[in-house]
Amino acid sequence: MKRRQILKLLKALPAGILIACQNNFPSTPTVATGKIVDENEMPLEGVSIHLYGFKVKGFSPIPTFEERTKTDKDGTYRLSYVVPRGTHEVRVFPEVNLLIKQGINGRYEKVTAPTRVPSEDYGKKLIYNFQIIKN
Template sequence: MLTACKKYDSWNTVVMGKVVDENNQPVEGMSFQFLGYERKGLGTLTTFDIHTQSDSEGRYEVAFLIPSSTDEAVFGGTGNDKFKFGTTHDLLRESEGKYVDFISYLTIPKRSYGETTIINFQVIKKR
């Protein structure tokens, strides 16, 4: 018996987490960006660009059908009026129960498209 394989044109991917301050208090209104790129020759094309903000409990969530043409998806914090990353504050990412330095954006591997990725952050005053 032969069966046809279904080809998926996109993957419903969720990125969610929480952002807290130095005192582990929730940070409301922190902006985040979820971006996708397709490689074209020597350049890239943006396949999607989504923005979200943390709520009063510091939680954020973005869900998106990543187009199959997306070669790379990245997620990162873009700050807000109170927290200016690189100027007044740094953004740390939770890794193995500790907060570690976070540089710009985190790549969401293609193997994780269609899954839920949890990324927790902490905002601290610039060191």
């Protein structure tokens, strides 16, 4: 008898975790701001940057939102979006076909994929600085 109760509990556990996570989505926007510079630390104007989210069904990501903007003359950008319930992952990335480095702890490190926004940071103001290397 106890074995059946334990098995029922284990089967219900993933659904309970998913419901609890979905109830914790903030109603305030996630704000991604930052600056994009070149290899000489000069600001880059007009660089497209993308903030987007998706949920996963099977092996396929299904978009839940996307927001795009371009950097201004100072190389700065600001994206803001309320992450919809059911979003499994949020990412931010400049849309360029060049080498990209992200500012981490005061220095730039090579980035090969979009930067993942941790779920505990949804609804907060975040700063992501990038450096674009032309050659």
